[in-house]
Structures are given as structure tokens and as C-alpha cells.
Amino acid sequence: MILFLILGTPFLAQAQYYHRLAASDFEGTPPAGTYAMAYTNCNVQYTYQAVKHNNVYNIDFNVELVFNRDKSYIRLNWVKDQDMLLHVLRHEQGHYNIAYLMKCELYSAFKRHRYSDNYQQEIAEIFKQVDKKYQKLNEDYERQTLHMQNDAKQDEWNAWFSRAIDSTPVKASLAER
Numbered sequence: 001m002i003l004f005l006i007l008g009t010p011f012l013a014q015a016q017y018y019h020r021l022a023a024s025d026f027e028g029t030p031p032a033g034t035y036a037m038a039y040t041n042c043n044v045q046y047t048y049q050a051v052k053h054n055n056v057y058n059i060d061f062n063v064e065l066v067f068n069r070d071k072s073y074i075r076l077n078w079v080k081d082q083d084m085l086l087h088v089l090r091h092e093q094g095h096y097n098i099a100y101l102m103k104c105e106l107y108s109a110f111k112r113h114r115y116s117d118n119y120q121q122e123i124a125e126i127f128k129q130v131d132k133k134y135q136k137l138n139e140d141y142e143r144q145t146l147h148m149q150n151d152a153k154q155d156e157w158n159a160w161f162s163r164a165i166d167s168t169p170v171k172a173s174l175a176e177r
Contacts, residue, residue, distance in 0.1 A: 019067065019096070021067075021092055026069065027070055027073075038073060038088050038092050040092045042099035044134075046106065050115070057115040065103040087148065094141055098138050100168075101137075101165065101168065109129075110126060
């Protein structure tokens with residue numbers, strides 16, 4: 001059984017590693033009535049295949065991070081100079097980093113769990129718990145950095161991201177699009 005879930009649409013997988021964002025990655029158009037300087041749209045999705053053997057479920061997972069270029073934007077007409085663009089990219093990279101860390105943690109959580117006949121519900125619950133943690137992390141990031149206005153907090157978050165990403169398992173980072 002293969003399921004495509006949860007924050008996006010089915011897709012063909014492309015393996016790659018962590019991605020450093022560039023201005024050219026942001027191809028979307030800001031929605032009317034919004035005033036954010038930039039927006040990063042990432043989805044963490046997973047598929048799995050379950051096989052029961054001797055009353056034990058072996059489940060193979062594919063967890064992917066999708067950066068949605070067409071939904072992500074930077075208002076380049078608001079950017080005054082190269083330093084400002086780098087400042088915006090640095091902050092938006094943090095949102096990508098949070099999604100990347102979620103993908104890695106989700107994969108690890110899926111692989112650690114022992115599954116019962118109710119594996120579909122168990123998988124959904126693991127996703128729900130990990131997603132909730134990273135939704136809060138993203139909210140904390142925005143609040144503490146004041147949407148990229150607090151440089152000292154941004155530097156603290158960047159250091160935290162660097163440590164967290166350096167300690168992620170390599171296998172978890174293979175499936176990314």
C-alpha cells in the first residue's frame with residue numbers, strides 16, 4: 001500500500017541534499033492584499049509501503065521536502081541593495097531549515113517506531129506530533145526574529161540551525177525535492 005500525504009500533491013521524487021536558497025528560487029507572485037517582503041513555501045510529504053511478514057510490519061518510508069518555487073516569493077522591487085537581499089534570503093533560509101529539520105526528524109521517528117495492525121493510524125499520529133512541533137518552531141522563529149527585523153535573534157537562530165543541521169543523519173536528507 002502506498003499513500004501520498006500530507007501537505008501537497010503527489011510528485012516524482014528527485015534525490016538531493018540540503019539546498020541553500022537563492023533569489024532565483026523565488027518564482028511566485030505575492031497574493032493581493034499581502035504585505036510580506038518575502039514568503040517561503042515548503043512541504044514535507046511522505047509515502048510508505050507496508051509489508052506484513054510473520055505478524056511484523058516492515059514499512060519502507062520516503063520522506064521528502066518540497067520547496068514550492070511558484071508559491072514562494074521575494075518582492076524584489078522592495079529590495080534596496082544587495083545587502084538587503086542577503087538579509088531577506090538569510091531569514092527565508094530559516095524557514096527552509098525548519099522544514100528540512102522536520103523532514104529529517106519525521107524520517108527518524110517513522111523508522112524508530114514498531115508498527116501494529118493499526119500502522120496507518122500510528123503513522124498519521126507520528127506525523128501529527130512532529131508537524132505540531134515544527135509549526136510551533138516556525139512560529140517561535142517568526143516571533144523572536146520579528147519577521148527578520150531582530151538581527152541579534154536572527155544570528156542566534158542561524159547558529160542553532162547550523163548545529164541542528166550538522167547533526168542530522170545523512171540518510172534522512174537523501175530524499176528531497
